[in-house]
């Protein structure tokens with residue numbers, strides 16, 4: 001059977017309806033997963049060194065997962081006609097090992113960024129069967145980095161995305177924002193801007209503190225980040241000495257990373273601006289070393305001029321395995337409670353549907369994960385009752401705590417004819433670039449929209465003004481980002497027909513505002529309410545102001561001022577904004593999303609009453625569900641550190 005046939009195999013669909021595709025025992029599966037988790041424990045530096053050689057689920061490890069119980073285990077999948085199944089018999093099987101909250105790696109998941117990794121890694125063990133249920137298509141038409149980075153092709157294509165919008169944003173003059181997420185193989189990693197940017201050392205260490213699990217610390221996670229990565233030479237083969245620190249990178253993993261392979265005229269200006277203003281824009285040889293602060297060369301998830309996504313790196317190669325199957329165009333609509341065990345619901349079955357008329361429920365990612373949980377009865381009991389949804393786990397945190405990075409694209413008109421604007425206007429130039437990319441995988445299209453960027457700290461006066469602590473995770477975590485590009489870029493206005501421009505995107509990377517994902521209907525095909533709460537907290541508006549002032553400082557450094565390069569701010573109201581109040585008003589009129597939602601199924605210690613999953617990502621209050629996507633990440637500084645400790 002061809003790979004494609006396996007996606008659309010009707011016979012396979014029928015078998016799911018019967019609910020009886022065989023799986024090996026949960027015991028072996030649980031041991032297998034524990035074995036991998038054990039390796040996340042904090043190690044001494046010497047042990048970490050050793051672990052880099054052999055730190056995960058390698059083939060050798062997989063042969064040593066303990067005895068496999070020959071007893072078949074139900075797949076836990078329900079199609080839209082699951083009434084054909086005899087529930088009572090299955091319940092007995094699912095009640096196996098009731099003393100522990102067991103969750104084997106077999107079962108279902110989505111084909112997004114995290115789901116593709118999980119599916120491929122578990123399928124390395126032939127003892128397990130994996131079914132991936134993906135609402136979108138198997139499409140790899142998003143391989144060209146540049147087109148995607150301008151957010152014009154991939155996320156502009158309605159068939160590749162969840163075409164969400166936010167609710168009116170109070171902090172943004174009640175504007176409604178587009179809020180797309182990837183809906184295809186690789187999920188959002190197939191439509192994103194390819195910037196490979198790890199959290200800081202403090203981000204991970206704070207995550208470990210919040211989770212009460214040292215396995216999340218920087219030192220524990222770094223070997224796995226290296227294991228996942230293959231840093232590759234840029235397509236122009238230039239010498240990358242001084243652009244990355246090889247000791248913090250991997251060179252044998254499936255995810256390809258690189259640095260820009262097409263020089264931009266802005267590169268030397270940015271490097272020289274860093275030299276000219278080393279205190280404000282210090283040069284950072286490698287922002288992925290645990291300390292991202294400063295100006296550095298951007299690393300991309302690409303190799304050989306092509307996007308490397310969770311799909312290309314993990315899921316596509318795993319399709320050759322006979323123990324991994326994928327259902328495409330299929331939406332999980334609900335988690336199904338199959339048992340009450342020790343007063344805990346067991347949610348390891350899912351229901352799914354391929355059309356609105358089908359019976360079903362299901363989810364994944366920071367928006368869809370909470371939606372599916374809520375539809376399944378996991379959420380605020382009172383609110384769910386209003387939708388006629390029976391409560392299974394009363395946890396009001398599901399869908400709450402949403403945080404995202406607000407962004408503005410700020411443009412300046414420049415005195416230069418070497419910006420990339422012409423490529424976006426001139427069809428024959430555009431075609432020439434495409435031909436170059438298609439024939440040699442070189443040229444402008446191999447990069448995303450900038451070659452250097454900066455992660456920066458706000459001065460302590462910003463926090464003193466509000467009498468609050470720095471909400472970032474610590475001294476190595478930035479408060480804002482500057483992302484310069486050699487072309488006009490905007491999320492709120494079309495590119496002008498003439499002229500030359502540069503853009504500096506400013507983003508707040510330590511937002512204090514918290515929004516939510518809430519149901520609008522008990523119908524899983526109706527989009528939920530998404531409230532990003534952008535700039536709701538005055539501190540966030542102040543941080544955006546700080547970021548914009550920093551961008552203005554950057555274009556005022558000699559390398560940008562020399563020879564009259566910078567003419568003036570272009571369009572928008574930035575040019576007219578003089579006072580801080582003017583700039584904040586400008587921010588409220590132009591802020592949109594950086595596409596980085598998280599926190600809607602946040603992780604925390606077992607005792608943490610605000611958490612949705614525990615440190616092992618198991619859904620609290622239920623059995624059988626593990627949430628592995630961006631929804632679990634948190635910014636929980638407030639309750640682990642008293643205010644003002646980090647004021648300088």
Ligand SMILES: Cc1cc2nc3c(=O)[nH]c(=O)nc-3n(C[C@H](O)[C@H](O)[C@H](O)COP(=O)(O)OP(=O)(O)OC[C@H]3O[C@@H](n4cnc5c(N)ncnc54)[C@H](O)[C@@H]3O)c2cc1C
Pocket residue numbers: 110111112113114115133134135136151155180181182183184185186187188189191192193194195196197330331332333361362363364365366368369372594595596597628629630631
């Ligand atoms: C336009 C854009 C640009 C970005 N740029 C960057 C960047 O440059 N660098 C960076 O680090 N991050 C970037 N991000 C963020 C990053 O891509 C995401 O944080 C990350 O991909 C989220 O991974 P995830 O696994 O949580 O969810 P996703 O990758 O979104 O995966 C969720 C998957 O689940 C599927 N799914 C959802 N609901 C259901 C259902 N009910 N049934 C079946 N399947 C379902 C979806 O179709 C999707 O495939 C960007 C995001 C976007 C959208």
